[in-house]
Amino acid sequence: xxxxxxxxxxxxxxxxxxxxxxxxxxxxxxxxxxxxxxxxxxxxxxxxxxxxxxxxxxxxxxxxxxxxxxxxxxxxxxxxxxxxxxxxxxxxxxxxxxxxxxxxxxxxxxxxxxxxxxxxxxxxxxxxxxxxxxxxxxxxxxxxxxxxxxxxxxxxxxxxxxxxxxxxxxxxxxxxxxxxxxxxxxxxxxxxxxxxxxxxxxxxxxxxxxxxxxxxxxxxxxxxxx
Numbered sequence: 001x002x003x004x005x006x007x008x009x010x011x012x013x014x015x016x017x018x019x020x021x022x023x024x025x026x027x028x029x030x031x032x033x034x035x036x037x038x039x040x041x042x043x044x045x046x047x048x049x050x051x052x053x054x055x056x057x058x059x060x061x062x063x064x065x066x067x068x069x070x071x072x073x074x075x076x077x078x079x080x081x082x083x084x085x086x087x088x089x090x091x092x093x094x095x096x097x098x099x100x101x102x103x104x105x106x107x108x109x110x111x112x113x114x115x116x117x118x119x120x121x122x123x124x125x126x127x128x129x130x131x132x133x134x135x136x137x138x139x140x141x142x143x144x145x146x147x148x149x150x151x152x153x154x155x156x157x158x159x160x161x162x163x164x165x166x167x168x169x170x171x172x173x174x175x176x177x178x179x180x181x182x183x184x185x186x187x188x189x190x191x192x193x194x195x196x197x198x199x200x201x202x203x204x205x206x207x208x209x210x211x212x213x214x215x216x217x218x219x220x221x222x223x224x225x226x
Contacts, residue, residue: 034058
């Protein structure tokens, strides 16, 4: 029975979500705020987290930062009334896996939860412990650090995921659709635009060594050359 941690400060909405998911076989835990959500996350190790973004005290983005320091794999689905593209990208950048705007249908929420639970892109232990040498750069995907000549840059969760996928198939083309489905769940236009933003950021981080490049193979995907 999948364990879902719901973190939502709107009590009426939380009750509806709880009842609907329990009726469909999910095991539910509920937190009305970010601080309680953090406590339940540490105590219960849920299979997936569904959380509101705008909450008093510790908001959803702040809580996601803490969760990703402890667990970089547990799926996180944001519920939010925010609609700005910048907010959505920030959520993905911090380590969120999906976004559902309020108001939403319960059927859509359940479909998205099931898809995130099915995805499970957990790397093998060897990949978990790998540290990649990229020209003058060293990339540690576990610590989400990219270092150059002793200076470290902290990558976001999403940047680290993309770079790790490229490193695992270095000097080979990684299909764009494969990356989107593995990391975002689908290859929709919006998700593709979001991934382009992260690719641009990674290129900026790697610009100090001309021998390391992320090349766009038009119509197919990306290749990391080093």
